[in-house]
Amino acid sequence: MLTTNPFDDDKLREECGIFGVSGMDGAAAAVALGLHALQHRGQEAAGITSFDGRQFHIHRAMGHVAGNFDRDDVIRGLHGDTACGHVRYSTTGETSLRNVQPLYAELASGGFAIAHNGNISNAMRLRRDLIRRGAIFQSTSDTEVIIHLVATSQFRTLIDRFIDALKQVEGAYSLIVMTPEGMIACRDPLGIRPLVMGKLDDTIVFASETVALDVVGADYVRDVEPGELVIVKGGEISSHKPFAPVGARPCIFEYVYFSRPDSISDNRSVYSVRKAIGAQLAIEAPVEADLVVPVPDSGVPAAIGYAQQSGIPFELGIIRSHYVGRTFIQPGDQIRHLGVKLKHNANRELIKGKRVVLIDDSIVRGTTSLKIVQMMREAGAAEVHMRIASPPTRHSCFYGVDTPERAKLLAAKLDVGGMTDFIHADSLAFISIDGLYKALGEAHRADIHPKYCDACFTGEYPTTLTDQDENGPPTDQFALLHERVG
Structure with a gap:
């Protein structure tokens, strides 16, 4: 499946x-x-x-x-x-x-x-x-x-x-x-x-x-x-x-990805924060390009902010189908490869010959970004630049979010240059941790007492982690004994 x-x-x-x-x-x-x-x-x-x-x-x-x-x-x-x-x-x-x-x-x-x-x-x-x-x-x-x-x-x-x-x-x-x-x-x-x-x-x-x-x-x-x-x-x-x-x-990733954009969190519009993140990302990581393209659906508000700040046109260069079931039978490798395009497909005529800035909310293992960049290449993009609306995810979450163990996080293994090579992009950049706080209306991330839980980016966990310290990374036996279900 x-x-x-x-x-x-x-x-x-x-x-x-x-x-x-x-x-x-x-x-x-x-x-x-x-x-x-x-x-x-x-x-x-x-x-x-x-x-x-x-x-x-x-x-x-x-x-x-x-x-x-x-x-x-x-x-x-x-x-x-x-x-x-x-x-x-x-x-x-x-x-x-x-x-x-x-x-x-x-x-x-x-x-x-x-x-x-x-x-x-x-x-x-x-x-x-x-x-x-x-x-x-x-x-x-x-x-x-x-x-x-x-x-x-x-x-x-x-x-x-x-x-x-x-x-x-x-x-x-x-x-x-x-x-x-x-x-x-x-x-x-x-x-x-x-x-x-x-x-x-x-x-x-x-x-x-x-x-x-x-x-x-x-x-x-x-x-x-x-x-x-x-x-x-x-x-x-x-x-x-x-x-x-x-x-x-409070978890800072609620603003980046988890919450619906039409929610209000701590008296802030999640949608407006995501646009501000995109705008800050455009200031920190500008690039000459023809189109700003969101990875649907989570990258859309940040891409709008990036486009407005940079002056580069916003376009739906990837189209998502909302009418496909969650799973289907995979009889062979060829069909499995074709299945990748069931929900997302490049808007080929729009992309062909263009320098594209792709906006996504995060990079975890990197397999997603690799597929998207490849999709843009196959659609004829002249250049593919990736911009990420969160800092590099280098650490696992132990507060109810499904995060791969740290060894499987791309940013824990490679620097930005290595990550760029891995996803085959022309360039790759992430918003800084201070930039993320700035988009939330904070001057910067205070080192002594940050206002959010940002441990997935910084590794600074706000509580003790008794089970993790005593048992180490999850194993099959660990998973059977203890299920974090949020």
């Missing part, structure tokens, strides 16, 4: 998306709509859990939201005015229904459903300790560790047990939790993964991105703050901040 979007095979894949609704008749239907808007954050599986005041109702399935949650019988079975959902892309470990979220357990206090975006970077150590104490795990997900920590906590109230559990984990998490007492939404103290709150009449909505609020007609209220727990009980909302305050470090 071959993914018919071969370029996406070389992308960093965002972990997951979460969505929750409290206080709406037929809440599950609204959650299904919200998950549609978050589908880009996880295409492997989806799940919704609802609560009707007496009983929890659960439906989880492999595949997209469409086809699983657009059926009347499924939505009708998810009773209640409170519901939460999850779209999933696992970053390591097995793909199976038992790992699809929201995860659910019966605790002493009643039902407990949890949807998680991020990665617990000490989950392996915690899991081993819990198993020694008698815990029986039903999944390979790091999220299940939180359930067991809540269940075994010695604190009296559920919220205190939940806080006790969170104080034992490290890494990145945005969570939506459903209990008989109400809904809880929270972010880790550094705010690495996003989470926003909205309102529709008397209904409270939580989502990974503002676009999911838009699709259900909810107004954006604010971001859930780093280290904050927002508790919704009936119509009452309370905020708790049980952690010692630290400087926030």
Whole structure:
């Protein structure tokens, strides 16, 4: 089998998306709509859990939201005015229904459903300790560790047990939790993964991105703050901040690639930031050319910014088909090669004889860029210059993003000259780390305390990495024991 979007095979894949609704008749239907808007954050599986005041109702399935949650019988079975959902892309470990979220357990206090975006970077150590104490795990997900920590906590109230559990984990998490007492939404103290709150009449909505609020007609209220727990009980909302305050470090790659361009993140338009990144890239890495061509779809806003700043015309030199399935049978090498063009094809008459600037969001393994440059050459481009709207990705992410081990990252093995030769481009340039911060409205990246998590570029991780330090790079055995599912 071959993914018919071969370029996406070389992308960093965002972990997951979460969505929750409290206080709406037929809440599950609204959650299904919200998950549609978050589908880009996880295409492997989806799940919704609802609560009707007496009983929890659960439906989880492999595949997209469409086809699983657009059926009347499924939505009708998810009773209640409170519901939460999850779209999933696992970053390591097995793909199976038992790992699809929201995860659910019966605790002493009643039902407990949890949807998680991020990665617990000490989950392996915690899991081993819990198993020694008698815990029986039903999944390979790091999220299940939180359930067991809540269940075994010695604190009296559920919220205190939940806080006790969170104080034992490290890494990145945005969570939506459903209990008989109400809904809880929270972010880790550094705010690495996003989470926003909205309102529709008397209904409270939580989502990974503002676009999911838009699709259900909810107004954006604010971001859930780093280290904050927002508790919704009936119509009452309370905020708790049980952690010692630290400087926030939200993921900078949300602006580069992960978030939808029509989202608002930390009061910034993602689309406008990406255009500003492109403009800054044009200032830092100008080139004489005839056309600026985005690699669809993620390179489009940055390419517009680059074209506007440089004065070089913007053109759709690569056309993407949106009507091809995800996979197809590969009977031989010749057909496999032809399959590369099922989703992307060069606009040949536009490209022929032109000096082309290709704009993409990142280079991971380099195989994507190699294919794109080759496509431009075969279409008759006179020159092919590659410009990347992020700094070189030299380090793996341990906060819920599917990143190859460092040895497989092209920028970890080669300098820019070597990378240029590898992809067979006439030139290659990346935006600088200071340029990326400048596009976000910051003067530069402060060495003492940068305002974002940029570890994939700099190697400066904002938290300890217990599992990584103790176990080293992932192996097959590691993957079976511990699945980072975001």
